[in-house]
Amino acid sequence: MCEAKQFADENGLMYLETSAKSGDNVEESFLETARKIYQNIQDGSLDLNAAESGVQHKPASRGISLTEREQAEDASNCGC
Template sequence: MSQFEYIFKYIIIGDMGVGKSCLLQQFTEKRFPEDQPHTIGIEFGTRVCEVNGKVIKLQIWDTAGQERFRAVTRSYYRGAAGAIMVYDITTRSSFNHLATWLTDARNHTNPSTVMMLIGNKLDMAKQREVSFEEADAFAKDNGLIYLEASAKTGQNVEEAFLRTARKIYENIQSGALDLNAAESGVVSNRTRSNRIKAGQTPTNASSCSC
């Protein structure tokens, strides 16, 4: 699947230690790093996949959870088609901080950005501090798509990223997402080819160009 029709830009946000980088690596590389260091600033991954019969490249920016990097990571919210917000089901504080992360995301993304909430570390469900029902209610109250997943086993990881992509594609088809808007977080391959032919080089990350 080398020829893709769209590029979708994602960001992953949430507290330090909830498993954001591990989710990214499980999705893009099908592996779980046993000793993953905390992200410093921003990390990046891509994967080409099929969504509703269309070949789509997901361009995923993994942001640091520490407060001292917040000013840097906020600049990557701009132009995100999808925002994946992660908490750790075994750590109550990471769930309690979701309201702050959600406010941050909504203040710096566009109204059509698709928001997915992932409760990570499902493989450690016996140690959970946050029930599925509580998180599901939070998601419904805030218009979020919600799944529990495990970066370690891979359970629901692919589904979380692809469900977000399917919703973005539905928004394109329905007209809810305007591809001509600079902040859409989506670039069609046709638009990208036209830019290259016109001598316009791909811009920064926020334009969702590869």
């Protein structure tokens, strides 16, 4: 058993070998992580409302999109 796999097993972590070069198991690692997070939410071991979960809610937009805001700033800086 490789050292990384042993560490993962000893610490209750997922372990999956991937390759950025060939792409082997890259998608599967993201899917497995998402499955684990979903399962933890469903069984109540992860509370998305708890501050210690690390989940942060993005404030609601105030009616102007970032793209529109950027366009307005660009127009105000126009040198024409």
